[in-house]
Amino acid sequence: xxxxxxxxxxxxxxxxxxxxxxxxxxxxxxxxxxxxxxxxxxxxxxxxxxxxxxxxxxxxxxxxxxxxxxxxxxxxxxxxxxxxxxxxxxxxxxxxxxxxxxxxxxxxxxxxxxxxxxxxxxxxxxxxxxxxxxxxxxxxxxxxxxxxxxxxxxxxxxxxxxxxxxxxxxxxxxxxxxxxxxxxxxxxxxxxxxxxxxxxxxxxxxxxxxxxxxxxxxxxxxxxxxxxxxxxxxxxxxxxxxxxxxxxxxxxxxxxxxxxxxxxxxxxxxxxxxxxxxxxxxxxxxxxxxxxxxxxxxxxxxxxxxxxxxxxxxxxxxxxxxxxxxxxxxxxxxxxxxxxxxxxxxxxxxxxxxxxxxxxxxxxxxxxxxxxxxxxxxxxxxxxxxxxxxxxxxxxxxxxxxxxxxxxxxxxx
Numbered sequence: 001x002x003x004x005x006x007x008x009x010x011x012x013x014x015x016x017x018x019x020x021x022x023x024x025x026x027x028x029x030x031x032x033x034x035x036x037x038x039x040x041x042x043x044x045x046x047x048x049x050x051x052x053x054x055x056x057x058x059x060x061x062x063x064x065x066x067x068x069x070x071x072x073x074x075x076x077x078x079x080x081x082x083x084x085x086x087x088x089x090x091x092x093x094x095x096x097x098x099x100x101x102x103x104x105x106x107x108x109x110x111x112x113x114x115x116x117x118x119x120x121x122x123x124x125x126x127x128x129x130x131x132x133x134x135x136x137x138x139x140x141x142x143x144x145x146x147x148x149x150x151x152x153x154x155x156x157x158x159x160x161x162x163x164x165x166x167x168x169x170x171x172x173x174x175x176x177x178x179x180x181x182x183x184x185x186x187x188x189x190x191x192x193x194x195x196x197x198x199x200x201x202x203x204x205x206x207x208x209x210x211x212x213x214x215x216x217x218x219x220x221x222x223x224x225x226x227x228x229x230x231x232x233x234x235x236x237x238x239x240x241x242x243x244x245x246x247x248x249x250x251x252x253x254x255x256x257x258x259x260x261x262x263x264x265x266x267x268x269x270x271x272x273x274x275x276x277x278x279x280x281x282x283x284x285x286x287x288x289x290x291x292x293x294x295x296x297x298x299x300x301x302x303x304x305x306x307x308x309x310x311x312x313x314x315x316x317x318x319x320x321x322x323x324x325x326x327x328x329x330x331x332x333x334x335x336x337x338x339x340x341x342x343x344x345x346x347x348x349x350x351x352x353x354x355x356x357x358x359x360x361x362x363x364x365x366x367x368x369x370x371x372x373x374x375x376x377x378x379x380x381x382x383x384x385x386x387x388x389x390x391x392x393x394x395x396x397x398x399x400x401x402x403x404x405x406x407x408x409x410x411x412x413x
Contacts, residue, residue, distance in 0.1 A: 080410070080413045083370065083374075083406065083409060083410050084128060084410060086374055086377075086381070086406065087124065087128070087403065087407060087410055088128070088130065089381040090381050090383065090399065090403050091121070091124055091130075091133065091403060092381070093381045093382055094120075094399045094400055094403060095133075095136065097109065097396035097399070098136060098396070099147075100139065101143070101147070102143050102146075102147030102148075103136070103139040103140035103141070103142065103144045103147070104140065104144055104147055104148070105117060105396040105397075106395070106396065107395075108337045108395055108397065109337070109395055109396040109397045110397075111155070111160060112157070112159065112160045112338075112341075113337070113338075113341050113396070113397045113400070114140065114144065115153075115160070115163035115164045115166075115167045116163055116167070116341055116344070116345065116400060116401075117396060117400045118137055118167035118170070118171065119163075119166065119167050119404075120348075120400040120404055120407070121133040121134070121136060121137055122134075122137060122167075122170045122173075122174050123170070123348060123351075123407050124403065124407050125174060126173075126174050127407050127410050128407075128410065134171075134174070134175065137171055141168070141171070141180070141183070152186050152187065152190075153168075153183065153187055154186075154187065154190050156208045156209055157208070157217075158191050158194050158204050158205060158206060158207065158217045158221070159206060159217040159220055161187045161190060161191050161220075162187075162191060162216075162217065162220025162221060162223070162224055163220065164183075164184075164187055165183075165184040165187040165188055165191070165220075165224040166184075166220065166223060166224060166227070166293075168180040168181070168183045168184040168187075169181065169184045169224070169227050169228070169231065172184065172231070173231075181232075184227075184228065185232065185237070187224070188224050188225065188228055188241070191221050191224065192221075192225075192244060194208065195244075195247075198273060199211065199213065199270050199273040199276070200213050200268055200273060200276035201251065201255075201274075201276070202247065202248075202251035203217075203218050203248075203252070204217055204218055204221050206267070211270070212267060212268075212270075213255075213267060213268050213270065213276070214257075214266055214267030214268070215252075215264040215265070215266060215267060215287045215291075216284075216286065216287055218248060218251070218252055218255075219252070219264075219287065219290040219291045219294055220294075221244070221248050222245055222248040222249055222291070222295075222298070223290055223293050223294035223297060225241045225242070225245035225248060226241070226242070226245040226294055226297035226298040226300075226301055227297045228241040229241040229242035229245055229297070229298075229301040230297055230300055242301050242302075245294075245298050245301065246298075249294070249295075249298060249307075252291075255276070256268065256276065256277055256278045258314075259278060259283070261283075261317050261321055262313050262314055262316075262317035263283040263287075263288055263314070263317050263318065263321065263322075264283060264287040264288060264291065264314070265278050265279060265280055265281055265282070265283055265287075266279060266281035266282055266283075266284065266287065267279050267281060282332055283321075283322065284332075284339070284342050285318065285322055285329060285331055285342045285343050285345070285346040286341070286342040288314055288315070288317070288318040288322065289318075289345045289346030289347070289348070289349040289350065290345060290349060291311070291314055291349075292311045292314065292315055292346075292350060292352065292353045293349040293352045293353075295307045295308065295310055295311040295353075296308065296311060296352050296353055296355075296356045299311075299356065300356070305357075308357045311353050312357065312359070315350055315353055315362070316361075318346065319361070319365050326368070326372070327365065327368045328368060328369055328372045328387050328388040329347065329365075329369055329387060329405075330343075330386070330387070330388065331343060334385030334386060334392065334398075337397065339385070340385040340395075340397045340398045340401055341397050341400070341401050343387065343401055343404075343405070344400060344401030344402065344403070344404030344405060345401075345404070347369060347404050347405045347408045348404040348407070348408055350362055350365070350408065351366065351407075351408035354411075354412070355411075363412045366405065366408045366412055367409050367412060369387055369405045369409070370405050370406050370408070370409030370410075372387050372388055373402045373405055373406065374406070376388070376389060376390050377391070378391045378394065382394035382399060383398055383399055383401075383402030384398055384402075385398045385401075387402065387405070
């Protein structure tokens, strides 16, 4: 593997062309269920006094052992309005890092981060009804490949490809533009070509160059396959995608990457390729997040609620073990260009799980995190990498990750 950049395991990345995003949600093509989300138009700026009101009235960050908002507590209309204003202001701040000519984002925000920002913006548009950000999403679709010197959002990393596939699936769900779904299918076909069974009995490689099988690439492959099984307009293609989703989940579940705490470690040791073992590396928050969205999609495709129970077990383990004493999601490190993105990926996939199988504790957890982010925000609505502390640094990666949490909390209304 390449050198470690201090955040993402095994990844010698410092943002290829350096700027981008990711988009996704949970409405399937075949079922046509996506039309009924709550959309509320919202403006893009918030005044200082409104932000202050938000901090006083909505943000009460606990100072002792995890005491999240009561699961039975209802957020009132005024609180929702303040959260919507803050989220819109945060999106406006995010867009200050966008490079219009490329549709990407200023360093240190990289290629895969940009895919995640697409997802952030699409979810924001879906939850608030503010579709003005969709022009930026389309600009990324049309310009990013040329800027990054890639074709069809393909490169040497299968996880990068997975983020882009999910981004365009999410954009398709909201806009119904066929070009987005077609691109996701193209990316998926390239990922599927990386499936390999002699090493560890299956799974796709993390990189097309480095022989490493890890959680994130395979969770993404599961998520894309299951999503396409729910959306592809061609019956045979849907069946093929569902078969891949079944193969991937069966392999993941028995791969050994799920530890005794019900959390995914980073990947596998393959010194003996016929008897791979858990490598014991970090239980990154995004490894606990992407799997939630993948299982939600597979549960929908299979009409199998037992898969949601498995997702709940993983989500519950993350909420129990990967938090501060106050119940705020935390990462082992937020150094480097990758790790600051991870927590947002977890919370937005928890949002999808809550939509499929509502739990009051999910809602309480998401509200706690949103409250803490806003309480520690900079005056210009920039958010840091540590959601329980003052802003450490400001960039589009940290901003979009925190916005995932604000959007998820807003979706709890």
